[in-house]
Amino acid sequence: xxxxxxxxxxxxxxxxxxxxxxxxxxxxxVAAKEPGFNDSGWDELTALIDVAKFERVGNDKxxxxxxxxxxxxNGWAGGTxxxxxxxxxxxxxxxxFLELTEHNTPRGGAESVVNSMSVYEYDEAGKLVHLDIYLxxx
Numbered sequence: 002x003x004x005x006x007x008x009x010x011x012x013x014x015x016x017x018x019x020x021x022x023x024x025x026x027x028x029x030x031v032a033a034k035e036p037g038f039n040d041s042g043w044d045e046l047t048a049l050i051d052v053a054k055f056e057r058v059g060n061d062k063x064x065x066x067x068x069x070x071x072x073x074x075n076g077w078a079g080g081t082x083x084x085x086x087x088x089x090x091x092x093x094x095x096x097x098f099l100e101l102t103e104h105n106t107p108r109g110g111a112e113s114v115v116n117s118m119s120v121y122e123y124d125e126a127g128k129l130v131h132l133d134i135y136l137x138x139x
Contacts, residue, residue: 002020002023002024002027003020003023003027003085003086003087003101004084004085004086004087005086005087006020006023006087006090007087007090009021012090012092013092014092014127015092015095015096015097015121015123015127016090016091016092016097018049018097018121018123018127018129019090019097019099019119019121020090021049022046022049022121022129023085023099023101025045025046025049026046027083027084027085029042029043029045029046029074029078030077030078030081030082030083033075033078033079034078034079038079040071040075043071043074043075047067047071049128049129050067050128050129050130051124051126051128051129051130052066052067052068054124054128054130055067055070055129055130055131055132056130056131056132057070057131057132057133057134058131058132058133058134059133059134060134060136080107080108081105081106081107081108082105082106083103083104083105083106084103084104085101085102085103085104085117086101086102086104087101088100088101088102088116095122095123095124095125096120096121096122096123097120097121097123098118098119098120098121099118099119099120099121100116100117100118101116101117101119102114102115102116102117103115103116103117113138114139115136115137115138115139116136116137117134117135117136117137118134118135119132119133119134119135120132120133120135
């Protein structure tokens with residue numbers, strides 16, 4: 002879970018889902034460096050998503066579905082150390098806005114620190130169907 006995140010009991014149901022998603026992501030990034038890690042290592046995260054509908058829009062407005070995003074995560078997670086610091090979270094309707102300060106240290110590289118805002122959109126079943134990522138670099 003992001004460092005400094007609020008007590009989930011004080012948040013709405015979808016904001017709690019987003020903090021859980023963040024916790025799963027950070028744990029999986031650590032696990033991705035273990036021998037034998039493969040796509041099934043993302044199963045806990047996959048369970049939170051409607052993979053048929055899921056769309057992630059990231060840097061340069063790059064749009065991808067779950068399979069492409071999971072492959073991107075695999076490559077990234079296996080080669081970087083990652084942690085995040087909580088800044089702010091807001092839940093409005095079926096959308097949650099999460100602001101973090103993200104710390105990435107690629108193997109053999111210098112730490113990169115960015116401010117991020119991620120917009121999580123959920124369907125009626127409580128599954129993540131859309132994720133927008135916005136980054137502020139130095």
